[in-house]
Amino acid sequence: MESPELTGAPPVEPPIFEKSRPGHRGAEVPAAGVETPPVAELLSGAALRAAPPALPELAEPQVVRHYTRLSHLNHAIDLGIYPLGSCTMKYNPKVNDELAALPGFAALHPYQNPSEVQGALELMWELERSLCAVTGMHRATLQPSAGAHGELVGILMIQAYHRDHGGENRDTVIVPDSAHGTNLATATMAGYRVRELPSSGRGLIDPGALQAALTERTAALMLTNPNTLGLFEEDIIEISRLTHEAGALIYYDGANLNAIMGKARPGDMGMDVVHMNLHKTFSTPHGGGGPGSGPVAVGGTLEAYLPLPLVDRRDDPGAGPYFYLECDRPRSVGRVKGFYGNVGVLVRAYAYILRMGGEGLRRASEDAVLNANYLRARLCDLYEVPFDRMCMHEFVASAARQKQETGVTARDIAKRLLDHGVHAPTIYFPLIVPEAMMIEPTESEDLASLDRFADLLRDIDREARREPAMVTEAPHTTPVRRPDETRAARQPMLRWRS
Numbered sequence: 001m002e003s004p005e006l007t008g009a010p011p012v013e014p015p016i017f018e019k020s021r022p023g024h025r026g027a028e029v030p031a032a033g034v035e036t037p038p039v040a041e042l043l044s045g046a047a048l049r050a051a052p053p054a055l056p057e058l059a060e061p062q063v064v065r066h067y068t069r070l071s072h073l074n075h076a077i078d079l080g081i082y083p084l085g086s087c088t089m090k091y092n093p094k095v096n097d098e099l100a101a102l103p104g105f106a107a108l109h110p111y112q113n114p115s116e117v118q119g120a121l122e123l124m125w126e127l128e129r130s131l132c133a134v135t136g137m138h139r140a141t142l143q144p145s146a147g148a149h150g151e152l153v154g155i156l157m158i159q160a161y162h163r164d165h166g167g168e169n170r171d172t173v174i175v176p177d178s179a180h181g182t183n184l185a186t187a188t189m190a191g192y193r194v195r196e197l198p199s200s201g202r203g204l205i206d207p208g209a210l211q212a213a214l215t216e217r218t219a220a221l222m223l224t225n226p227n228t229l230g231l232f233e234e235d236i237i238e239i240s241r242l243t244h245e246a247g248a249l250i251y252y253d254g255a256n257l258n259a260i261m262g263k264a265r266p267g268d269m270g271m272d273v274v275h276m277n278l279h280k281t282f283s284t285p286h287g288g289g290g291p292g293s294g295p296v297a298v299g300g301t302l303e304a305y306l307p308l309p310l311v312d313r314r315d316d317p318g319a320g321p322y323f324y325l326e327c328d329r330p331r332s333v334g335r336v337k338g339f340y341g342n343v344g345v346l347v348r349a350y351a352y353i354l355r356m357g358g359e360g361l362r363r364a365s366e367d368a369v370l371n372a373n374y375l376r377a378r379l380c381d382l383y384e385v386p387f388d389r390m391c392m393h394e395f396v397a398s399a400a401r402q403k404q405e406t407g408v409t410a411r412d413i414a415k416r417l418l419d420h421g422v423h424a425p426t427i428y429f430p431l432i433v434p435e436a437m438m439i440e441p442t443e444s445e446d447l448a449s450l451d452r453f454a455d456l457l458r459d460i461d462r463e464a465r466r467e468p469a470m471v472t473e474a475p476h477t478t479p480v481r482r483p484d485e486t487r488a489a490r491q492p493m494l495r496w497r498s
């Protein structure tokens with residue numbers, strides 16, 4: 001299948017095309033017993049194939065076994081801890097998937113008349129209010145289909161606001177160097193120049209440095225809080241005041257809200273716009289490319305610019321509530337997604353919030369922060385933790401000491417974890433920490449699982465000192481060992497060729 005240099009280990013499961021046996025069938029369908037017109041009468045010209053497609057031919061058990069084996073080659077949250085910093089890969093209750101699959105939600109058609117989908121609209125109306133309650137904001141759009149999409153929507157709203165308020169010259173967005181990479185990309189995509197703000201020695205935004213960076217050209221400050229070092233911006237109120245005094249707005253990246261929900265609210269910190277990742281904090285399994293949902297909540301300043309349509313509610317006397325799509329919003333930035341957004345994700349989020357309640361969400365935050373601090377405390381004697389104090393839901397350790405003393409790098413350590421069936425943490429991010437290992441255990445791991453992860457990292461440190469080749473040549477047990485990552489990205493092999 002792949003060229004030999006891409007795989008150190010033999011493929012454990014060949015592509016399905018190579019398992020094909022001519023004449024094998026999954027199911028025999030009996031003759032329909034009715035006359036059907038020849039295909040050529042239904043399709044014509046270019047739409048008609050010259051020859052049948054070369055599909056693999058296999059019996060049903062072989063197909064099922066093939067895909068079941070493939071599904072076991074990947075790490076999954078259903079198999080073990082997934083401590084990927086800045087991404088909240090937590091375990092989510094399966095019941096929320098079941099609720100989203102209920103035919104009353106899953107079988108709706110987006111073109112149905114609102115009068116026929118009142119339940120779904122009510123759910124969206126309620127979810128919007130719940131998310132506003134969690135963030136302390138006024139209103140929210142549920143349309144964006146990812147965090148990065150939500151960021152773009154938020155920045156477009158900021159742009160529209162400045163256009164309406166004589167701020168056409170504001171062409172710069174300030175982004176701290178500890179921000180998530182999508183923040184810079186978003187500002188750039190929206191046509192802004194990005195001004196990077198270096199973190200202070202404590203890993204935070206320095207209000208003095210911010211003040212010096214703010215000018216009459218600043219449209220917005222985009223910040224991630226807790227930042228990607230897992231630290232809460234201690235001067236957030238001052239940061240908010242300075243930014244607003246300069247006539248700029250603040251974008252709050254709330255993709256990972258599981259450190260602060262139930263504890264602190266961006267709205268109370270003076271934030272103008274905040275996006276959340278329902279596929280991180282609010283119960284949709286995350287990874288594998290979607291679907292996701294990145295609702296964007298705004299304070300009063302930006303409410304008029306929210307995308308169309310919003311779900312609104314009208315109470316007709318004697319008839320009870322009626323939910324409808326509000327499209328008459330002249331200052332809106334317009335439509336940002338087809339139909340209603342990813343409704344299945346919205347159902348999971350709503351179910352999760354209902355089940356947890358305010359108290360449950362608070363506990364989730366407390367557990368997420370406790371788990372991260374527990375791991376930090378269990379590792380900080382062996383691994384450098386550059387900002388070694390109370391963290392939020394994640395922390396950044398460094399393998400700089402291991403690299404210097406043994407030659408083993410963060411990448412090697414991450415690879416070695418795979419041999420033990422544990423997903424690697426995020427490595428080499430944030431860029432401001434050398435040999436960074438960004439660890440987020442999340443609230444859904446128990447003590448035994450945290451201890452196993454900490455023990456493994458301690459064992460790997462010992463191994464690096466005694467038998468470094470075990471680490472530098474890892475992984476030893478995975479079907480693909482160390483692919484050439486650049487080549488895999490630049491020259492991906494995406495289809496099978498005989």
Ligand SMILES: *Cc1c(COP(=O)(O)O)cnc(C)c1O
Binds near residue numbers: 146182277292294
């Ligand atoms: C994940 C993440 C994003 C981007 O969200 P996507 O849904 O992957 O587009 C943005 N900011 C932060 C802090 C994140 O963790």
